[in-house]
Amino acid sequence: MDYFDRFAVPHPSPAIYASMVAIGLTMIAVVAGITYFKKWGYLWREWLTTVDHKRIGIMYILAALLMLFRGGVDALMMRAQTAIPDNGLLDGQHYNEVFTTHGVVMILFMAMPFIIGLMNIVTPLQVGARDVAFPRLNAVSFWLFFMGAMLFNISFVVGGSPDAGWTSYFPLAGNDFSESVGSNYYAISLQIAGIGTLMTGINFIVTILKMRAPGMTLMKMPMFTWSILITNFIIVFAFPVLTVALALMTMDRLFGTQFFTMANGGSDMLWANLFWVWGHPEVYIVILPAFGIYSEIISTFARRNLYGYNSMVISMVAISTLSFIVWAHHFYTMGHGAMVNGIFSITTMAIAVPTGVKIFNWLFTLWKGKIVFTVPMLYSLAFIPIFTLGGVTGVMLAMASADYQYHNTMFLVAHFHYVLIPGTVFAVLAGFTYWWPKMFGFMLSEKIGKWSFWFIIIGFNVTFFPMFITGLDGQARRMYTYSESTGYGPLNMLSFVGAIGLAIGFALIVYNIYWSTRYASRNISNDPWDARSLEWATHTPIPEYNFAVVPTVDSTEAFWDSKKKGFKLFGGKVEKIHMPNNSGVPFIMSCIFFVWGFALVFSMWIIAIIATIGIFACMIHRSFEKDHGRYISVEEIEETENKLRGAK
Amino acid sequence: MKIKWALLTILFTIATVLTGCDNPLMVLDPKGPVAATQADVIMISIWTMSFVVLVVMVLYIFMIMKYRASKQRDDYEPPHIEGSKVLEIIWVAIPILIVAFLSVVTVKTTNEVEATPKGYGDQEPLVIYASSSNWKWHFSYPEEDIETVNYLFIPTNRPIEFKLYSFGPISSFWIPQLGGQKYAMSDMVNTLHLAADVPGEYMGRNSNFSGSGFAQQTFNVNALSAKEYDKWVDEIKATAKPITEEKFNELLKPGHVGQSTYTGTHLEFSPAPEGENAGHDHGSSDTEENDSKDTHEEHSEHSNMNHDH
Numbered sequence: 018m019d020y021f022d023r024f025a026v027p028h029p030s031p032a033i034y035a036s037m038v039a040i041g042l043t044m045i046a047v048v049a050g051i052t053y054f055k056k057w058g059y060l061w062r063e064w065l066t067t068v069d070h071k072r073i074g075i076m077y078i079l080a081a082l083l084m085l086f087r088g089g090v091d092a093l094m095m096r097a098q099t100a101i102p103d104n105g106l107l108d109g110q111h112y113n114e115v116f117t118t119h120g121v122v123m124i125l126f127m128a129m130p131f132i133i134g135l136m137n138i139v140t141p142l143q144v145g146a147r148d149v150a151f152p153r154l155n156a157v158s159f160w161l162f163f164m165g166a167m168l169f170n171i172s173f174v175v176g177g178s179p180d181a182g183w184t185s186y187f188p189l190a191g192n193d194f195s196e197s198v199g200s201n202y203y204a205i206s207l208q209i210a211g212i213g214t215l216m217t218g219i220n221f222i223v224t225i226l227k228m229r230a231p232g233m234t235l236m237k238m239p240m241f242t243w244s245i246l247i248t249n250f251i252i253v254f255a256f257p258v259l260t261v262a263l264a265l266m267t268m269d270r271l272f273g274t275q276f277f278t279m280a281n282g283g284s285d286m287l288w289a290n291l292f293w294v295w296g297h298p299e300v301y302i303v304i305l306p307a308f309g310i311y312s313e314i315i316s317t318f319a320r321r322n323l324y325g326y327n328s329m330v331i332s333m334v335a336i337s338t339l340s341f342i343v344w345a346h347h348f349y350t351m352g353h354g355a356m357v358n359g360i361f362s363i364t365t366m367a368i369a370v371p372t373g374v375k376i377f378n379w380l381f382t383l384w385k386g387k388i389v390f391t392v393p394m395l396y397s398l399a400f401i402p403i404f405t406l407g408g409v410t411g412v413m414l415a416m417a418s419a420d421y422q423y424h425n426t427m428f429l430v431a432h433f434h435y436v437l438i439p440g441t442v443f444a445v446l447a448g449f450t451y452w453w454p455k456m457f458g459f460m461l462s463e464k465i466g467k468w469s470f471w472f473i474i475i476g477f478n479v480t481f482f483p484m485f486i487t488g489l490d491g492q493a494r495r496m497y498t499y500s501e502s503t504g505y506g507p508l509n510m511l512s513f514v515g516a517i518g519l520a521i522g523f524a525l526i527v528y529n530i531y532w533s534t535r536y537a538s539r540n541i542s543n544d545p546w547d548a549r550s551l552e553w554a555t556h557t558p559i560p561e562y563n564f565a566v567v568p569t570v571d572s573t574e575a576f577w578d579s580k581k582k583g584f585k586l587f588g589g590k591v592e593k594i595h596m597p598n599n600s601g602v603p604f605i606m607s608c609i610f611f612v613w614g615f616a617l618v619f620s621m622w623i624i625a626i627i628a629t630i631g632i633f634a635c636m637i638h639r640s641f642e643k644d645h646g647r648y649i650s651v652e653e654i655e656e657t658e659n660k661l662r663g664a665k
Numbered sequence: 666m667k668i669k670w671a672l673l674t675i676l677f678t679i680a681t682v683l684t685g686c687d688n689p690l691m692v693l694d695p696k697g698p699v700a701a702t703q704a705d706v707i708m709i710s711i712w713t714m715s716f717v718v719l720v721v722m723v724l725y726i727f728m729i730m731k732y733r734a735s736k737q738r739d740d741y742e743p744p745h746i747e748g749s750k751v752l753e754i755i756w757v758a759i760p761i762l763i764v765a766f767l768s769v770v771t772v773k774t775t776n777e778v779e780a781t782p783k784g785y786g787d788q789e790p791l792v793i794y795a796s797s798s799n800w801k802w803h804f805s806y807p808e809e810d811i812e813t814v815n816y817l818f819i820p821t822n823r824p825i826e827f828k829l830y831s832f833g834p835i836s837s838f839w840i841p842q843l844g845g846q847k848y849a850m851s852d853m854v855n856t857l858h859l860a861a862d863v864p865g866e867y868m869g870r871n872s873n874f875s876g877s878g879f880a881q882q883t884f885n886v887n888a889l890s891a892k893e894y895d896k897w898v899d900e901i902k903a904t905a906k907p908i909t910e911e912k913f914n915e916l917l918k919p920g921h922v923g924q925s926t927y928t929g930t931h932l933e934f935s936p937a938p939e940g941e942n943a944g945h946d947h948g949s950s951d952t953e954e955n956d957s958k959d960t961h962e963e964h965s966e967h968s969n970m971n972h973d974h
Binding site: 108109110113180181182186188189194279283284285286319320321322324325326327328348350351352354355358359362363366367369370373374376377378380381383384385386387388389390398401402405406409410412413415416417418419420421422423424425426486489490491493494495496497498499504 | 688690692693700702710711717721722725728729732733734737742743746747748752753756757763767771772775777799833834835841844846847850851852853855856876877878879
């Protein structure tokens with residue numbers, strides 16, 4: 018019985034039972050639906066086994082959108098709980114689980130996969146490649162992320178969610194203080210997803226460095242590709258630290274080692290350091306690609322080339338370097354002394370300089386331009402002032418002496434939402450709208466898009482601005498309740514109202530997808546935005562091989578110059594194309610990883626051992642497999658090309 | 666357009682709230698030299714940053730008003746402009762100057778708040794051990810040989826040296842109106858210098874999430890004149906019961922308790938993790954090693970007791 022008690026939710030509530038039922042019904046509906054429409058074969062052949070970077074990207078984005086809503090519901094629950102003093106909607110434990118999963122889901126299972134999804138779709142196209150360097154590895158990366166995310170998500174109905182905050186500080190996250198399996202879920206699902214991310218990092222560095230079209234020197238790469246290259250370098254340097262930290266955490270929790278505990282020389286500071294050595298660069302992993310997306314969109318809709326290309330690149334490199342030497346600003350209050358805090362203050366504030374350069378470059382990209390206010394452009398323009406507010410409060414937080422007062426307060430919460438939401442969420446929404454026609458062959462409705470834009474922008478400010486004020490008034494973060502005498506009530510209520518506005522905005526995005534899928538015109542050109550980079554130079558829908566002839570590049574805006582100055586992009590003649598074969602192994606291996614993770618969470622050793630053997634069996638199978646891919650013949654390419662040309 | 670108005674409204678609201686005098690924000694309403702320094706730093710940074718925001722906003726509004734497509738001829742083709750060395754040097758150099766200025770302010774004030782508060786250098790500080798357990802605060806006054814739970818009396822106009830540590834998860838000791846916070850951790854002792862200039866009652870709390878009862882982990886701080894403070898100490902000594910190991914262990918169990926007062930301190934039978942008892946310090950000689958090992962065991966015993974309830 019003892020054993021089965023661990024599967025029970027430690028703090029059951031009607032909401033959790035309701036979601037159990039909802040999850041069960043949804044799964045039955047999905048399985049029944051696929052069976053009824055006889056889509057299992059299609060699903061397996063076209064999606065589950067695919068190694069096509071475009072499809073993998075779409076799956077990343079779908080999963081990220083799903084997680085956006087999961088994390089969003091968490092957020093709404095938090096705002097509802099704190100909207101009035103002494104509210105009894107959630108109890109303390111439930112609230113702790115909600116804010117923990119909100120943080121983890123939004124950063125690791127929403128922001129990053131959304132970014133990785135966009136980069137999967139766009140980067141190979143922008144550099145004129147046919148796929149990523151290691152297509153099958155790419156599929157492994159996706160499925161590992163997906164299984165990690167799913168493992169994390171079942172925690173709240175099986176065994177209990179992690180409740181120690183997304184930072185999982187020890188000793189709170191250790192066995193002594195977190196007795197449920199929640200923190201096991203945290204350690205193991207992040208580990209599985211993290212391995213996937215690390216492999217993505219390697220994959221895209223190689224893709225960008227080795228697979229660029231002839232003529233595309235590094236300093237002729239589009240800014241989005243630049244941001245992706247730098248981001249992936251950060252991934253490759255930062256994620257191993259997370260891997261190690263999580264491995265130590267797993268050993269502490271499952272095998273009784275004492276790296277981070279209170280007894281026997283374990284050090285809670287070691288966890289804080291390892292976590293933030295990864296965690297600080299992590300925020301740049303989700304924000305630098307956003308800078309790339311904005312650069313593309315602002316220059317497209319200002320109808321002008323990007324201002325200060327070189328300084329944009331230099332700034333990003335500078336930011337990425339600085340991102341590794343500021344981690345201690347997350348715990349100025351841990352008692353390092355004035356000297357260490359002073360040094361980390363200065364390095365942190367220094368990030369404002371290259372970031373400022375980028376803001377001014379974007380502003381001067383608008384200069385003498387011809388600005389068209391499309392939905393992606395609106396997000397990009399809204400980003401500038403809001404992110405500036407987030408950035409300057411970041412400088413305020415960087416000042417150690419003052420941070421002693423902001424630390425752990427709502428002021429901090431307001432700050433990081435003011436950088437992460439315009440910096441990442443607006444960017445992925447902008448990028449998603451901008452590249453949508455390339456992915457699906459029709460445009461999203463501009464009208465519905467603008468409605469959701471205004472709901473999101475206004476809702477966002479109404480939600481998060483009051484937190485700067487309550488923070489300065491002494492409201493600590495992560496408090497599930499407060500008394501009326503504190504006076505935090507009205508501003509928290511205002512936040513809740515804003516959160517509802519945000520929720521409506523996000524719901525409108527879903528409605529937009531539904532509406533546009535049904536009613537939007539399919540008769541669009543390959544280049545509906547009149548854009549500037551190579552991804553728009555190929556057909557819509559994009560053929561499997563991306564480009565029938567590999568493009569030749571002469572400038573930073575190869576496609577634009579081919580339209581305006583008549584540069585010749587596709588000079589060569591059509592030849593047979595080598596493509597990789599689909600494979601079921603990545604999916605199967607990741608499913609085994611899921612079982613492995615689940616078994617570890619509940620210390621079911623026999624299953625864990627069998628799963629480990631299964632994982633290695635998959636790898637051994639791959640190493641003996643003779644799969645040299647296949648060729649697409651010239652006739653087939655010409656037939657596809659003619660059909661796609663005819664479609665227009 | 667709507668963005669601009671929304672932002673202006675928000676900026677106006679914050680400005681009104683920040684300058685409103687009848688109900689000032691706690692952090693900006695200091696009652697001691699440390700919090701005063703921090704409030705000054707915050708205001709300096711707000712003004713400096715307002716300048717940056719203003720410059721960006723002016724440029725921003727100018728650009729999106731002047732260069733919108735609807736205001737231009739149909740055949741207008743935006744030019745290709747690579748960038749400008751002069752402009753780019755300007756917007757690198759000015760931020761560097763701003764950051765340098767703020768760095769000087771930061772380093773100076775960080776040293777200030779880490780030392781005995783300004784103007785109190787000649788006085789012997791009152792040492793108070795503040796230790797947290799789930800979810801309460803234990804205050805030991807070695808000088809007076811008394812201990813309080815969940816409330817704090819301090820004399821005004823005397824520097825206070827808090828020695829912070831924890832019997833459980835990391836907590837953060839914070840009295841916003843007297844000064845910024847610092848962590849209380851299980852394996853080391855942190856020092857926080859504060860002082861109160863004005864008598865009064867202040868809110869103190871743990872601000873670092875430490876489990877389900879964390880929201881209510883607060884304490885009252887009563888700053889009294891030296892005379893009244895001495896009177897309070899005498900009263901405690903005359904009326905309170907001594908703290909015993911048994912009583913203290915009971916207090917350590919997770920949960921909320923009200924305020925209480927004792928004579929003696931728990932430091933006698935459960936010393937703070939400093940010196941030879943520190944988690945990081947494993948001692949050099951054999952005896953010391955044994956000592957620290959004993960303490961570790963004692964510690965882990967406590968933490969086990971926390972959870973076997």
